[in-house]
Amino acid sequence: PQGMVFHPQGFDLVKNLKGEILLYCISHNDKIMQHSIIIYKVFADHLEFKEKLDSPLLVSPNDVTANCAGEVFVTNDAGKRGGTMEQVLKLKKSNVVCYHPTNQKWNVIADHFLYANGIAINHCPSDYVILSTTRGNKLYMLKKSTDNKDLYSEKLIAKLNGLDKVTFLNDKEILVTAHLRMLAFLKHYKDPKNLTPTVVYKVNIFTGEYKAIYENDGSDICGGSTALYYKGKLYISQIFEPFLLKSDAEDLK
Numbered sequence: 001p002q003g004m005v006f007h008p009q010g011f012d013l014v015k016n017l018k019g020e021i022l023l024y025c026i027s028h029n030d031k032i033m034q035h036s037i038i039i040y041k042v043f044a045d046h047l048e049f050k051e052k053l054d055s056p057l058l059v060s061p062n063d064v065t066a067n068c069a070g071e072v073f074v075t076n077d078a079g080k081r082g083g084t085m086e087q088v089l090k091l092k093k094s095n096v097v098c099y100h101p102t103n104q105k106w107n108v109i110a111d112h113f114l115y116a117n118g119i120a121i122n123h124c125p126s127d128y129v130i131l132s133t134t135r136g137n138k139l140y141m142l143k144k145s146t147d148n149k150d151l152y153s154e155k156l157i158a159k160l161n162g163l164d165k166v167t168f169l170n171d172k173e174i175l176v177t178a179h180l181r182m183l184a185f186l187k188h189y190k191d192p193k194n195l196t197p198t199v200v201y202k203v204n205i206f207t208g209e210y211k212a213i214y215e216n217d218g219s220d221i222c223g224g225s226t227a228l229y230y231k232g233k234l235y236i237s238q239i240f241e242p243f244l245l246k247s248d249a250e251d252l253k
Contacts, residue, residue, distance in 0.1 A: 005029040010063035055106040068124030070101035075116040118166035132163035165226040198224030
């Protein structure tokens, strides 16, 4: 809509129960410290604005995912936007929040993480969410608690350094990018000429087994943030530079 501030970050593409393709996207309005989830209906040649979700619980949203029933899951990577000291002191003030369309309310479903980052759900149906933590160096499965329907219990899948965004490869496996050398990553942030490695792991979310299916010292792509498999190709996006990397990946499936 005209006048709406749109500074996008994480997003997810979901087919809902009506068969509609919806795009969920985080948007930051840092001038007024308001962070929103923007929902668009996707057509072959255009997007149609559907809804804008706001909540005081969206304090520093980093990534978003949704299921086919319209539940929206969002990571807050810090207790407040730009919480640099939290990262330096390794304070666990990051959390995951959820929007419930039935009552149009938000609540915290899991907390006390160290930089919650990527989040993904196998859209329909599913009773668990996959979460990565960048500074916590852990990959979790969050499942609905039997004791409290508003909370999710945590199960550790694997310990891997510098995890970023998560995408599903199939019902059992995910792809997750990682930043192995945080100092090199920060140097690249200050000057793009400084290379930083990119690695993509394939992880079995039930056994915890993992394998690096792509590794590069940064000469091809630096600071890879998301890996997506589609029709025999692996696509990798990055944080700072404006291009994608496409690689053959026929054996992934």
